Amino acid sequence: MCAIDRRSFIARTSGIAAGMALTPILGASMGRLESTVRVGIIGCGRQGRAIIAELSSFETVTIGAICDSEPRRLNAGKRRAKDAQAFADHRAMLDTGTLDAVFIATPTHLHREFATDALQAGLHVYCEAPLSNTPEDAKAIAQAARGSTNVFQAGYLARANPVYQLARTFFVSDSVRTLVAMEAVRARKTSWRTPANDAEMNKRLNWRLDPEVTTGLAGEWGSHQFDVFHWYTGKYPTRVSGFGSIRLHDDGRTVHDTISASLAFPSGEILTYNATLANSYEGAHELLRGENAAIKLAWTHGWMFKEADAPTQGWEVYANRQQFHNDEGITLIAGATKLAEQGKLKDGIGLPHTPLWYSVESFLKSVTEDAPVACSADEAFRSTIIGIRTHEAITTGRTIEIDPAELG
């Protein structure tokens, strides 16, 4: 594990860095793959159903089976995947031997059993992120994936997101230059609860609020955003500290609804992370501040804010700009040149698909066309560990040292 060498990256991607803004990289509206694939979904909660909806847009994908031990969720899955065979037990589903790949969208602490069983059954696996709630389980998944010849992709969505991919080319090609600081925010006003009618059901469904198994906001939300910085910089923090409290949902829970953390990188950069369930202002975004520019990323949108003394680059002539109070952001649009030729540059602001769609598409292309995996088990393992350790720092109030050896 080492930081990306900026010079070697430029050499490898010569002509692409500027070209990414100029090259159409957005596909057709409906997913097209070179061969058919038959998939199963384990977990039909909110995320599982979102995956079903995205998979339904792919012409050559058949949702052959769905699985959930919760009858209500299984029924919800069946309504969306009408032709799929429904299972309450994942082993029965895997034993059918009719599937090529499975998507795992269960509670985080249950991923290990499902992922390792699916890999053992010889299936390609897409596993939601974080990989697990403990380093041991995350390591077991990563090891199983490494020992398999099948595709394993983790659901850290940024890595397959065209806006994030485009922005990364600017980042690694020196548009930002020296990285000064990193910030990320996730804010959403929600109780994070699922309605449950009895204590047993509550334990099962409200696992995110169960201190025994949750990785809290730092793991469940934060690790997705930490992964962006890991992917961009090729670096990982070695020291983490933070605080948390219950600011709004004082309903008997012990898991914080608001957290703030600092993740210190060995080269001196600090990533400041704030997340809350008590307010929704600004939603989710990541910010990389550099000597020449700042890059702000917000799922379907990205912007670059240039310093006055930063050199001008050719691609800027195509750029759309948006005003943010006193700052002007250059909109980072994937496929900008093609859109400009079509007179649709403004229409191009924002992605034509959800970030989840691109992640699913990327996985399917890895399965059917041998395309590179967007987020490997090893990469996901490292971001998972950082999420777990940050949660640990916040809940214990201690500064946690992360030994790089722990990240494999």
Added chain:
Amino acid sequence: MGCRFELVLAGGPELWLRAAGEEAIEEIDTTHALLTRFKPGSVVSHINEGAQQRVDGELFALFELADRIRQQSEDAFDITRNADSNLLLHQPNRTVSVSQGGSVDLGGIGKGYAIDLAIRSLREAGITSAFVHAGGSSGAAIGTRPDGSPWRISIGESTPLDPLRIDITNRAFAVSGDAQQGQHITDPRTMSTTTASVFGACVGESACECDAWATALCVLGARPATMPESLHSILPGKCAWRIEPDGCLTPEDPSPCAQSTAVRS
């Protein structure tokens, strides 16, 4: 969907009600993301860009319903946005598209669809007393109010007519009309704004169906014979109506109802 959704939930601990309400709101948000024609990533945007859009079974059923209501209403309700275009549904692989040059707008049915999904989510969570509405023009109720009385809707408050009052329990409703927003209902057969009726309202089991039929009634100005018997149609007049337990719609006081039309068949 360009309006505020409100949920009133009762009959349990606040913690549980809030969690159930949040799940219902997520259904509404998800539906909005799929059906909006103003964002590039939506299913409707893809269809309008000319794609043969493959959709999941549940969404395909919505497009089938929209097309069925178009046929039953003799084109008084139509999600395609110009008179010459057709909705193309391909059942075997569940693809939706529109004939060349056309586009679709689910504004006349999407709110009701979102309400139905929200109501289903609330029912599945175990909620027994709830009222959900979207911008005051479409809504649905689960059970009764906490005091056991039905949920009361007032229709036509902003029209020159006396408002109609309807009591509902486990029912959905929708109102379509011009009084509040000016002439905003387009007759899809002529693509001009309609003046057939000040408003049209519909009461039934599904907010989605009611939403579409309320628009059709407003365009037609009368109940067509092809409208399903399970739906109550309401057109302007002075009256208060009650939905009886057997589903019949009866006037509370028959005398002023001569000016109103409220029929099932």
